[in-house]
Amino acid sequence: MLFLLIAAMMGVGTIVGAAAPGIYWNCDSEQRCTGGTDATNMLPDETRLILNRDPVARGKFLAWMAKPGVHAGLAALIFLEFVPMMILLFSIGMALRRLGERKRHALTLALPWLRRASRAAIALAVARLVVPVPTAILLHQGVDQDDIVLPGIELSNTLVLLLLTIAIHAVIWALEAGIRAERELADFV
Numbered sequence: 774m775l776f777l778l779i780a781a782m783m784g785v786g787t788i789v790g791a792a793a794p795g796i797y798w799n800c801d802s803e804q805r806c807t808g809g810t811d812a813t814n815m816l817p818d819e820t821r822l823i824l825n826r827d828p829v830a831r832g833k834f835l836a837w838m839a840k841p842g843v844h845a846g847l848a849a850l851i852f853l854e855f856v857p858m859m860i861l862l863f864s865i866g867m868a869l870r871r872l873g874e875r876k877r878h879a880l881t882l883a884l885p886w887l888r889r890a891s892r893a894a895i896a897l898a899v900a901r902l903v904v905p906v907p908t909a910i911l912l913h914q915g916v917d918q919d920d921i922v923l924p925g926i927e928l929s930n931t932l933v934l935l936l937l938t939i940a941i942h943a944v945i946w947a948l949e950a951g952i953r954a955e956r957e958l959a960d961f962v
């Protein structure tokens with residue numbers, strides 16, 4: 774149930790984040806909670822500092838971000854990055870629910886959900902590689918700088934994640950093949 778709840782909360786957060794790029798919510802024990810939207814939060818720290826010092830450049834950037842096409846592009850990139858994680862969490866939650874049922878073929882009922890989870894994990898690994906580049910390019914067009922600052926991509930961690938998800942997908946495929954073979958043998962005997 775926890776995975777389903779987290780997936781639902783992540784869904785709400787993704788919709789809000791896509792509707793208002795740069796949203797933030799800060800809570801501190803010494804201060805009350807503050808929140809708002811600031812599109813410059815999506816920029817690298819160096820670029821954000823430059824915009825905070827130059828009100829004209831900041832105004833140009835915010836005008837760029839207010840364009841419907843830019844807003845729609847960022848929303849699409851946010852969905853592309855976070856929807857696989859929501860599907861992954863939801864699928865794991867549903868698989869665990871199926872496995873927790875006191876049915877004879879609980880594993881058979883859980884395997885389709887595990888297959889969906891492994892596919893979502895593969896999509897998540899690919900999205901973590903792909904999404905930062907178009908996001909940086911889209912944001913850079915609103916900043917008057919010659920050099921574009923791309924966020925760092927931890928390629929080794931992402932490749933390990935991708936290899937693990939492919940291995941899990943292969944294990945699920947093998948389990949499904951084993952269950953099919955068992956059924957065919959039972960029908961034959």
